[in-house]
Amino acid sequence: AAGEGAFCAGKSRLAVARVLYRHCHRPRFVRQVLLNAPGPKERTARANWLRQSLAMVGVPFIDLAAQRVLVVDDEAGPRAFVISVLQELGIGHVDAAADGQEALERFRADGAAYDLIVCDWMMPRLSGLDLLKQVREARSDLPFLMVTALATLEAVKKALAHQVSGYIAKPFTPEQLEEKILLVLAQKGGGDG
Secondary structure, X not given: OHHXXXXXXXXXXXXXXXXXXXXXXXXXXXXXXXXXXXXXXXXXXXXXXXXXXXXXXXXXXXXXXXXXXEEEOOOHHHHHHHHHHHHHHOOOEEEEEOOHHHHHHHHHHHHHXXXXXXXXXXXXXXXXXXXXXXXXXXXXXXXXXXXXXXXXXXXXXXXXXXXXXXXXXXXXXXXXXXXXXXXXXXXXXXXXX
């Protein structure tokens, strides 16, 4: 109905756009509509149809199954938690690094391969902020989500000074992380990857 102009103005359109965006990126929807497609051609066709349909009402579509994300955290538990949330969200490929230095090496090997970096701030060898600085020198457009317990105004200002895409303070729920991930991917302009 929204694609046919039923909600074409004002607050109604914004409300519908918000609902459609959230619904189309929920893990259950992604699994049923895209990941359960009979093959890669059908999945691509479904993703294209969804992208075009949502574009009619100004709603961006992010093909989460096509995204490649690098998760960086020196603690195994939090790293595994973020990876599980990404997989549940329907992200197609998740790489992990145990610290900033390992992440930098992976990024330098093939930085174009990543659509998002989710990175802890406090790590040995190379901090999340130092990794962000290095990434920004090579790719200013790469969504970078900083994860930290340092939820101070000064820390946020430091991260913003180096064009961090988003910031999430520990502890957080899977839903809060999903929302931040979708937000930073949408900022890139749809994350068609």
